[in-house]
Amino acid sequence: MDAEGIDAVKTFWEESPLFVGESEFEPGSTTFFEHHNDVVLKDCFAGEIDERIFPERAEDLEMPVLDAGCGIGYWLEQFARRGFQNVTGFDISSTALSLARTRMALLNCDFALVEGNLEELPFNEGTFGHVNCQGVVHHTPNPRRALSEIARVLRPGGSASISVYYQNWFLRNFDRIKPVLRLLVRVGVGLRGRGRESMLLSESSAELVRQYDGAQNPVGVSYEQQEFQDLLSEFFVVEETFVHFFPRRAVKQMPRWLHRQLDQRLGFMIYASLVKKPAV
16 A cells, blocks of 8 residues: 555545535525535536435335445535435544534444545445445555455445545546636636646646645546446446536536536436455
């Protein structure tokens, strides 16, 4: 494991928890969390969360679930609102976990919260029936190690939902559309906060992706679909992949019908529904 790389990742997320620096509301306030919920729903899912992310059966509500890389607790809240009873939030950032704890208190929810890094999960083998890991693997220096750890803590036949940044048409054709992006910046298109105002002026798609979560973010990688599936298939059976997330915040004039089409066809996140591979 790249200890220096993990230390840099931890430092960044301690100083820049998700959504802090892009909301006008006080971090930890009710309005801050409400704003976060609204942005994720409208921006990341075009108005409707994809329920394929969650386990389906009624009996799954009681099984142990790990939200790996829970950040400030968005997915913890979603699991709570769907009636899941035994969820553990896990994150590398104590600052983010403090915000997640405040969020849980506002919901009268007592989910466990644990600090650590995804490449060394502090849980016994086979602890969880489901692992939720949204937008985290692409921020860790050793993604294969992280996926191995997720599989290790899953019980036999356990499920997982994992997403990473997707190298969609825009990223694959970044060099060709650079002039258009520069024009868009001049008319005000782009994301505000966390030093991302000039993100679209990046010299490469890799640099643009890294800067999405903040100009100082040390690790942020996008994956082609086959590359992602190949990485997963060492540890999981890939049941389904699908895409979401087209940042409407950057183009406020975008009609909602167009946003829905872009979200489902040209999303910047690829999601995988997985089952742990049987032991050989």
